[in-house]
Amino acid sequence: MRILLIEDEAKVARFVERGLAAESYAVDVARDGDSGLELATTYHYDLLILDLMLPRIDGAEVLRRVRSHNREVPVLILTARDELQLKVKQLEAGADDYLTKPFAFAELLARVKALLRRGPVNRSSTLRVADLELDRLTQQVRRAGRRVELTSKEFALLEYLMVNAGRVLSRNMIIEHVWDQSFDGFTNIVDVYVRHLRNKVDEDHPHKLIRTVRGVGYKILDEESE
């Protein structure tokens, strides 16, 4: 999978490139709109990650020209501005997703994977992590065969963790998926719910599944990735 990153901030470009490379993507970096456009129209890429604020040709213009040339390639917009109207405009102009800086790398990765259709778009009705089992249809959760009673929020939280098993989810990602935007930035609610979830899921088991990655967020452990 080949990704083109068009980003003028050298340091942002560097850690995104490193992070994606660590996930075994091939990454090309362009530092301005001009060269980005040239690369995008010359070579085949599976995904474009495009910063909006670029020297010479700005991101919106790059997006427009790329779209007139190639309607297929998915484009993920990075921007430091989060005005809703701007967001809508870019999505209308043909962007596929939109990520506001600063972002957790985990979130970028989740979106990249989703765009590349390589992410775990797990639609099966039963999710499994080790001996933890979650049935989406009956809304039942079992750990080592024993029934675990969860509230609807706890269920939604566990489901989100299990769908993304092995991946670190930032508190903001969790808030966005399980709560709504009025809880934005109000991350201690996530900590409380995770603590309760842990009590119910992990307490009597020596093998703890829900892990904290300090400063980043939470993940549920996937045995294969261990």
Next chain:
Amino acid sequence: MNRHSLRFRVTRWYAGMLAVSILLFGATMYFGLQSFLYSSLRNSLLDDARAIGTRILEDATQRGVSFVIGEINEGYAPSSNGLFVRVTRADGLVMYRPQAPANHNFDPTLVPSLPALQSASDCQEQSPGAQHLMVCALPYVTRDHTRYVIEVGSTYGQIHKTMHGLAQIFWLGGPLIVLLAFVGGYVVMGRALEPVHALIERAEQISWREPNQRLPVFDTGDELEQLSRALNRMLDRLEEAFEHIRRFSADVSHELRTPLTIIRGEIETVVNQHRSSPQVLDILGSALEEAERLTRIADQLLVLSRLDVGEENIRAETVDLGLLAKSTGDQMRLLSEEKQLSLEFDITPGVFVQGNTSRLRQIVVNLLDNAIKFSRPGGGIRLSVHARDRMAVLEVSDEGVGIPVESLRHVFERFYRADKARSRETDGSGLGLSIVEAIAKAHGGTLRVTSEENIGTRVTLEIPRTDGASAAPGPSEEATVRRNYLPRPV
């Protein structure tokens, strides 16, 4: 008629000045004419007296008293003309005795006789009876050196009639002219000020939500055109400044976000490499947490500045405030249970407001969060929603530590912390209540805090109510959860 309006005041001044002018002019005219008429009367009386001397008295010595009487009666007919004539010789002999006038305007016998012979002519006012009389005395010496005093008098009748007529013209005409001038002036001023009213009306409508609106310009070439043009130029400059502020917020947010992205990204790269010791991971994690806090502050500042300039279209939906408060409170219940706090609802259903669901929910989240943070284990928190007159009232009260009196009026200030040490521990940004207040204001509402230390705090939000006729039921909590659990986008 507004007594403070420019129109009324200018017209009043104008009419007042006119009245004073007419009064001054009238008085000058009146007294000038009076004195002119008086001196004319005096001159004519003296002329008559002199004529009596030269034409009649020169011959008196030879022709006797009867000649004098006859000549005067014939020449002047005092009784029918209402004239007073008396001729006295130096030795006291009255040569001609004044006769009562035919109309009995005065009694000539009451005019005092002169005490002594005068040497110079003199006019005096006398009041012998009903009417005043001007009597002029002229000493006269004939060629044969006989000395006489000739007195000729007349009533003021004619003069008074003239003066009275003039005064009548002024007393009736003056106020009429002033009244006409006032009405005319009022109408003219009204016309002249019409553009001003148009300006006022439009100026009232201009708000920051539509900063590109301008005042009407009247092509009259007068001061009003200049005024409207000047005001419009001022609005241009304000819009520019306003645009600067807006861009400034966005720029600041951008400038902060890029380095924050880098800090987070670089640290996460190290954390994800799994090669660091737990100690280092802990330090890096702490740094990440601070970066996140900084991000949150930048975001909240941006939210505040947007609410300040009214950028958000906030009153878009009809919201059941009670339902919203309850569902939000339910989501927060776990947080209160963590601290062994009881969370009670007292909610009247069907209290609707016009607003933004997400922002209103943010109010409830922030207020409950504060109440939970500043409560001691075992305390209670009460969330109530009800209608009071035309207002929807949402109240959050706790039995927590309270806010010191001296801090109460600062609690809405940005970055203000009532108790520095304690709130730092609780990880607030110091912007929570400012945001709540800004949201309340954007909804046309108010926020009030009452508190007593160690007893508790009560925060009251009041927002104008609407009837829920157009209310559409929002998605239920369950539906929201189900919609959101899949990784996005799918």
